[in-house]
Amino acid sequence: MFSIGELSRRTGVKVPTIRYYEQSGLMEQPERSAGNQRRYSVAALERLSFIRHARALGLSIDDIGELVELAADPERPCGEAHAIASAHLSAVRARIAKLRKLERELKRIVGLSDAGCLGECSVIHSLADHRYCASEH
């Protein structure tokens, strides 16, 4: 049985965040001590590790909620879990693609400015008018 602080130390998830996960239904309500303090089992520790890892991979609270449910039900987990993970993979790839475009554009804008500050500022100039952009965004 761990206190919330000990659970926090062991998982690296901050105390208020653990309470937030409980409030949003991601963590089960734990037992309480005589004085109303939370007392966690090893199972709760494992669940929180799972959540933390999935969050680190960028999955939403909702997605993780689904995965937690699937994990608890060995009858039908695999296909649905796979779908959630691969949908997320697509989303991550889309975000990478978009950020790469931004990177190119910013590089161009910053590079112009490096080339010499004659007259007006080219950073501000580039930002002011989309027509000077190399690509869409």
Next chain:
Amino acid sequence: MFSIGELSRRTGVKVPTIRYYEQSGLMEQPERSAGNQRRYSVAALERLSFIRHARALGLSIDDIGELVELAADPERPCGEAHAIASAHLSAVRARIAKLRKLERELKRIVGLSDAGCLGECSVIHSLADHRYCASEH
């Protein structure tokens, strides 16, 4: 003189967003009609285009606020504007690097699951235990 709706149409920024920008100090308070409706000048149109473009590049409201001020003051814009843009470029690059790690990890997890669903679900299995991860996150 444009109404807020016309400004919205011309810039592609939604009406409530324009009001939000005004409230947060990014757009100046415009003139008003006799009946208290906003009336925008061409200068306001240009400013909003600037803001929209900078937002599309992912700059924060605060950063854009600074840039707008710099743009209005031709005495000292270039170096500071450059600093803001290149700091943002670094941030974008860092985000790309992080997302690429996630992509690799997710690909691995999803790939495992594709390889065959024997016994337990490997997606859930991989999420449950960080030790199976190829890299840090």
Next chain:
DNA sequence: TCTTGAACCTCTAGCCGCTAGAGGTTGTAG
């Protein structure tokens, strides 16, 4: 056994960048 004081409790509000809705007023075309 008593006393600290760190850790815990609940509740509320704030962060960013919008978005949505209620409930009321104005502008404009027919």
Next chain:
DNA sequence: CTACAACCTCTAGCGGCTAGAGGTTCAAGA
């Protein structure tokens, strides 16, 4: 002159926490 779209202000909500107020409990040392 009427109808109705567009406008107005105000408040609240989204996700995923984070911070603070104000009060209680636990555990170690004297």
